[in-house]
Amino acid sequence: MPLDRETVLETLKQIPDPVAGGDIVASGVMRALSVGEDGAIRFVLEIPTSAVEPYTRAKEQAETALAALDGAGPVSIILTGHTEKAPPPDIRPSRPAEPKGPQKVPGIDRILAIASGKGGVGKSTVSANLACALAQQGRRVGLLDADVYGPSQPRMLGISGRPASPDGKTILPLRNHGVTLMSIGLMTNDDQAVVWRGPMLMGALQQMLTQVQWGALDVLIVDLPPGTGDVQMTLSQKAQVDGAIVVSTPQDVALLDARKGIDMFQQLKVPIVGMIENMSTHICSACGHEEHVFGHGGVAAEAAKLDVPLLAEVPLDLQIRLAADGGAPIVVSQPDSAQARAFQDVAAGLVAQGVA
Numbered sequence: 184m185p186l187d188r189e190t191v192l193e194t195l196k197q198i199p200d201p202v203a204g205g206d207i208v209a210s211g212v213m214r215a216l217s218v219g220e221d222g223a224i225r226f227v228l229e230i231p232t233s234a235v236e237p238y239t240r241a242k243e244q245a246e247t248a249l250a251a252l253d254g255a256g257p258v259s260i261i262l263t264g265h266t267e268k269a270p271p272p273d274i275r276p277s278r279p280a281e282p283k284g285p286q287k288v289p290g291i292d293r294i295l296a297i298a299s300g301k302g303g304v305g306k307s308t309v310s311a312n313l314a315c316a317l318a319q320q321g322r323r324v325g326l327l328d329a330d331v332y333g334p335s336q337p338r339m340l341g342i343s344g345r346p347a348s349p350d351g352k353t354i355l356p357l358r359n360h361g362v363t364l365m366s367i368g369l370m371t372n373d374d375q376a377v378v379w380r381g382p383m384l385m386g387a388l389q390q391m392l393t394q395v396q397w398g399a400l401d402v403l404i405v406d407l408p409p410g411t412g413d414v415q416m417t418l419s420q421k422a423q424v425d426g427a428i429v430v431s432t433p434q435d436v437a438l439l440d441a442r443k444g445i446d447m448f449q450q451l452k453v454p455i456v457g458m459i460e461n462m463s464t465h466i467c468s469a470c471g472h473e474e475h476v477f478g479h480g481g482v483a484a485e486a487a488k489l490d491v492p493l494l495a496e497v498p499l500d501l502q503i504r505l506a507a508d509g510g511a512p513i514v515v516s517q518p519d520s521a522q523a524r525a526f527q528d529v530a531a532g533l534v535a536q537g538v539a
Contacts, residue, residue: 186222186254194252195226198245201237202230207245212238222256224249229263238262285423288392291325293402295456295539296418296427298448300440302333302409305461306430308503309526310406311339312512313428316523316530317539318361319514322401325356325363327391329418330408331377331384334368341510345369346395354395360515365395385417392422402539410440411447419451426456426538428494433460433481441482445489456538457492458482459529462499494532495525 195213196206203210207228216226230238242260249258288294297313299306307330314326328336337343340359346369347355356365367377367387397403405424408414418424427448431441441458448455460482465474476499486493497503500522506513514523533539 185220186218186224186252186256188216188218190252191216191218191224191249194248195245197248198241201241202234207241219256222254223259224255224257225259225261227261227263235262285420287423288397288403290397291400291403293425293539294405294422295402295533296405296407296415296424296448296453297430298407298415298427298444299409299430299437300411300442300444301437304409304430304432304437305497306409307335307339307406308507308512309428309430309459309461309497310404311336311507312503312514312523312526313530314362314404315340315360315512316514316526317402317404317534319518319527320530320534322534322539323399324361325365325397325400325403327395327403327405328364328366328368329388329391329405329414331367331387331414332408334366334371334377336364336366336406337368338510339507339512340364342369352394354390356395356397360511363397363400365391365397367391384413388414388417389421392418411443415447416451419448419453424451424453426454428456428459430459430461431482431485432462433475433478435478435481437477438481438485441485442489445491455489455491456533456536457494458486458489459494460496463496465499468501495529497525498522 192208196208198207200207200210200212203212207213212228212230214227214229218224228238228242239262242262245260246258249255297306297310310326314324318324326336328334340362342357342359342364344357346357346365354365356363357369358364371377405418429441429444431437445455462477464479465476483493502517502520503513503522506516509516513520514526517523530539
C-alpha cells in the first residue's frame, strides 16, 4: 500500500519543536510537505537562524521516524533559516529614541543670537550693524532674520528680490554689504501679514536653518523676535547656539523683560555673551545738549548684577535710524562716525574673544 500524506503528517506530529514547543507541524516550522508515488518524502524546516543546533536534532529524529514507515522512500529534509521578527510592541515595546539635543548646522562655525525681552528696543538695528561690522573685520557672516512676524532685515540691508531654489529643496540666500541674508520678508510682500501658529513658525525656522545654502560661515547672526516664545526655544533646542546678546533700553520696563530673556537662555543652557544698552543717550544736533530720554545706566547696572559683560552703550541718534531705513547700516554708510564706532568695537571684541 502506497504511503499517504496523512500518515506522514501524523508521524511528524510526534516530533517535538525544540524552541517553540508543541510539535513541528503545529508550530508551523514544517513547510512544503510532498509525498511522491514512490514514497519519497520532502519538506522544509523553516527555523530561526539562532537555533540551528536544536532543529538539527529534530531533523534527525524526523528522518529516523519517517524512514521506519511502510512504503517510505528517500527522506529529504531541508533546514532553511530566517531572521527572527521583532516582537510586537504590546509584548516588548521598543525603547523610544533618545533626543539628540542641539546640533551644529553644517558649514556654520558659530551661531550668535541677538535677543530682546520686548519689542522696539532696536534689536534688529543692532543685528544688522553688528553683522556688517563683523564682515568688515573679515569674518564670513550670515544673518538669519528669525523675527517672522516683523522681518525688517531686507530693508535694513538694502536687499530685495526672492531667493531662488534650483532643485525645489535648497534655498539660495541673498547677499549685500558682505552679509548673507535669509528672511521670511524675502518670501512675502511688504504689506503681507504672516499669520502662523507655533508649529508653522518652528517649521519655517528649521527650513531657514537647514535648507538654506549658507556656504561656509564663521558666524551666523540670528535676529530673534522679542520675547521668550517658540522661535527662541526651537532655535536653542535644535541648533547649537554658541552665545546670546541681549539688547535693552535703560528704562525699567524694558529691563524687566530683558531679565526674562536672560533667564530663558540660562534655562536653555545658552551662554550670555553680554548686554547692549541701546538708545542710551541723545545728543542734540543743534546745541550739543546730552539728554537721557530713556534713563541711563540701567543696563550697565543689570549686567553687573547678573555678572555678564556690558558690550556697548549705543546712542539714540537720527543717523542710525536713517541709515537703517536707507538699506545701508551706519557702519556701512558712515564707517568713520562715532555712532558706527560703538558697533565696530563690539564686533572687534567678539572676534578677539573667539565668539564671532
